[in-house]
Amino acid sequence: MNRVTLRKTIVACAVLAAALLLAIVLMSLLGSEPLPVRASLCALASFGTSPCGLTQDQFAILFQIRLPRILLAAAVGGSLATAGAGYQALLRNPLAEPYLLGISNGAAVGTMIALVFFGTIEWTRPILAFSGALVATFAVYRLARGRAGATPERLILAGVIVTTFLSSVIVFVTVLMDATRIRSFTFWLLGDLSGTSKALLPLTIVITIAGVLALTLHARSLNLLMLGERDAFDLGVEVGRVRIVVFLVASLLVGSSVAASGSVGYVGLVVPHLARLSLGSDNRISIPAAALGGALFVIVADTVARTIIAPRELPVGAITALIGAPLFIYLLKRA
Amino acid sequence: MIYYGRSVRTLRNQFVWIAVVVCLALFSACNPGRTANVGPSREITDDAGRRVSIPAKVDRVVSLAPNLTEIVFAVGAGNRLVGRTSYCDYPPEAKAIAEVGDTIHPNLEPIIALKPQVVLVSTASQLEVFTQQLQGQNIAVFVTDPHDLEGVFRSIEQIGEIVGEKDRANQLVQKLRERTNAVEQAVKQKPPVRVFYQASGEPLYTAGRDSFVTDLMRRAGATSVTAGVPGAWPKYSNESALAARPEAIILPTGGSMGAANATVVEALRQSPAVLNGRVYKINDDHLARPGPRLVDGLEEMAHALHPDAFGR
Numbered sequence: 173m174n175r176v177t178l179r180k181t182i183v184a185c186a187v188l189a190a191a192l193l194l195a196i197v198l199m200s201l202l203g204s205e206p207l208p209v210r211a212s213l214c215a216l217a218s219f220g221t222s223p224c225g226l227t228q229d230q231f232a233i234l235f236q237i238r239l240p241r242i243l244l245a246a247a248v249g250g251s252l253a254t255a256g257a258g259y260q261a262l263l264r265n266p267l268a269e270p271y272l273l274g275i276s277n278g279a280a281v282g283t284m285i286a287l288v289f290f291g292t293i294e295w296t297r298p299i300l301a302f303s304g305a306l307v308a309t310f311a312v313y314r315l316a317r318g319r320a321g322a323t324p325e326r327l328i329l330a331g332v333i334v335t336t337f338l339s340s341v342i343v344f345v346t347v348l349m350d351a352t353r354i355r356s357f358t359f360w361l362l363g364d365l366s367g368t369s370k371a372l373l374p375l376t377i378v379i380t381i382a383g384v385l386a387l388t389l390h391a392r393s394l395n396l397l398m399l400g401e402r403d404a405f406d407l408g409v410e411v412g413r414v415r416i417v418v419f420l421v422a423s424l425l426v427g428s429s430v431a432a433s434g435s436v437g438y439v440g441l442v443v444p445h446l447a448r449l450s451l452g453s454d455n456r457i458s459i460p461a462a463a464l465g466g467a468l469f470v471i472v473a474d475t476v477a478r479t480i481i482a483p484r485e486l487p488v489g490a491i492t493a494l495i496g497a498p499l500f501i502y503l504l505k506r507a
Numbered sequence: 508m509i510y511y512g513r514s515v516r517t518l519r520n521q522f523v524w525i526a527v528v529v530c531l532a533l534f535s536a537c538n539p540g541r542t543a544n545v546g547p548s549r550e551i552t553d554d555a556g557r558r559v560s561i562p563a564k565v566d567r568v569v570s571l572a573p574n575l576t577e578i579v580f581a582v583g584a585g586n587r588l589v590g591r592t593s594y595c596d597y598p599p600e601a602k603a604i605a606e607v608g609d610t611i612h613p614n615l616e617p618i619i620a621l622k623p624q625v626v627l628v629s630t631a632s633q634l635e636v637f638t639q640q641l642q643g644q645n646i647a648v649f650v651t652d653p654h655d656l657e658g659v660f661r662s663i664e665q666i667g668e669i670v671g672e673k674d675r676a677n678q679l680v681q682k683l684r685e686r687t688n689a690v691e692q693a694v695k696q697k698p699p700v701r702v703f704y705q706a707s708g709e710p711l712y713t714a715g716r717d718s719f720v721t722d723l724m725r726r727a728g729a730t731s732v733t734a735g736v737p738g739a740w741p742k743y744s745n746e747s748a749l750a751a752r753p754e755a756i757i758l759p760t761g762g763s764m765g766a767a768n769a770t771v772v773e774a775l776r777q778s779p780a781v782l783n784g785r786v787y788k789i790n791d792d793h794l795a796r797p798g799p800r801l802v803d804g805l806e807e808m809a810h811a812l813h814p815d816a817f818g819r
Contacts, residue, residue: 360710
């Protein structure tokens with residue numbers, strides 16, 4: 173990495189990381205229950221070691237309900253945006269996105285299978301979600317590759333096919349599910365951060381960080397791949413290996429976030445696009461920037477979802493889609 | 508289980524419904540005006556405010572919700588029920604009756620094939636589309652949507668009237684009223700307990716302003732901490748549930764719900780209710796089905812919340 177790029181990367185990531193930290197603090201002050209601002213800030217600054225005059229309930233709201241949810245939002249947003257950036261670079265298509273390609277649906281089917289067959293064993297959810305995402309990824313990839321390579325239109329069509337096919341599988345399984353589960357399940361399908369148990373939070377965060385690092389380390393190869401697979405090969409990129417790494421890592425990221433929060437749509441589309449728009453298409457910058465930006469985006473979207481009709485709640489997926497869908501149309505028109 | 512929130516319909520579902528409407532519209536265009544309901548009829552206003560024309564003598568009824576099946580049996584018209592949903596498991600005799608899908612996905616073809624004169628639906632099952640189609644087949648559709656115990660009593664009386672068992676329905680309602688009054692008298696002097704109703708845990712749903720359960724809790728000597736929240740079954744904020752500091756938590760579980768909703772949601776583990784061991788599991792079938800057994804739920808709730816009021 174030359175020095176200019178390195179400096180640009182560090183500056184961009186530092187600014188975004190600062191914004192992310194600020195968002196975590198500010199958004200944890202917002203919620204359906206008002207908390208005293210000064211005492212909450214003091215408690216946050218002490219990392220939860222001192223209640224700073226918060227009542228026991230207020231302390232619990234801040235550290236056991238709000239903060240874990242915000243951290244989960246950050247992990248989910250970071251994962252989805254990074255996976256989106258990875259797919260877009262590898263498939264050379266700005267519209268590649270886990271939700272639109274049906275990969276989130278693949279992960280959702282995996283999670284459903286875990287819910288139906290291993291209901292109480294929580295760690296089976298991310299594993300089966302990962303498997304589902306991986307299968308869906310390969311299905312889309314195979315479908316999209318024609319003799320002329322994977323054109324943008326072909327890829328989106330393949331995504332539509334996989335999405336609708338998996339949607340039918342989901343509908344089929346929900347019909348077999350018992351009535352009580354369907355209700356919580358439909359909410360979960362739209363992307364919801366409220367129902368997740370804290371047991372999965374550390375795992376989700378670890379996978380996010382590992383995934384972002386893994387894709388960032390392959391960013392140079394992805395840059396070369398954007399020139400075309402043949403050119404990349406001539407320039408010494410092990411195309412097959414990079415492709416497998418990106419597919420595995422992106423599927424892992426999508427799988428862990430879907431297992432934790434359902435299908436939060438459009439994050440992987442909006443955020444990497446904005447990252448490229450403002451920082452250029454060098455993946456060494458845009459992938460880590462997308463990760464931080466994605467975390468920021470979902471934290472803010474989820475804060476809207478949990479406060480706008482408080483004390484009732486909306487699924488966060490409704491908010492991200494509300495922003496993402498118009499942008500998707502704009503991108504399609506430009507493409 | 509009948510409280511599918513209005514908010515949980517996915518876009519996909521709506522497409523399915525639209526497809527169903529289009530197909531059926533085409534179908535019914537070629538098959539005009541079957542006249543199952545001919546002869547003398549009367550008009551009864553249902554909970555959707557529709558004036559429904561009901562044949563004078565009704566001997567073929569389909570019920571599309573478990574509470575309605577229970578009501579039909581309770582007023583002594585079980586032998587006139589020709590179709591039910593897969594959720595309708597009570598009384599046990601109901602299971603011998605033909606299934607026509609479940610409350611969310613009822614199946615129009617077997618319903619029409621059963622040639623009912625009246626189909627009973629609950630608005631929770633969101634059957635606007637169905638209603639039009641069935642009416643096109645001259646099958647009366649009667650909607651029930653009770654928001655309190657009085658509304659449930661009215662459903663019982665109206666269904667009694669529809670099936671020609673008005674007297675038995677009135678007697679049943681009178682008995683249920685007596686039991687309700689006994690409960691209310693017993694807890695009258697007790698300070699109301701502040702209760703949180705956990706309809707489901709992941710994600711958290713509760714009973715809101717428009718739910719008959721909110722009325723039931725009031726009668727059982729409780730104040731629901733979510734009594735003012737708009738809607739019948741709102742998805743609720745975890746932190747607001749904790750901040751409300753409920754003295755007791757009602758967990759509707761068991762029955763046809765099985766082991767679902769058997770534990771208090773994580774956010775409420777430190778609430779006064781849990782710390783004082785005041786978490787009460789009550790058979791979901793007695794709380795979630797606005798039928799005769801709702802009064803069982805009332806009694807169970809009152810006994811759990813105010814054991815001393817009943818001499819224990």
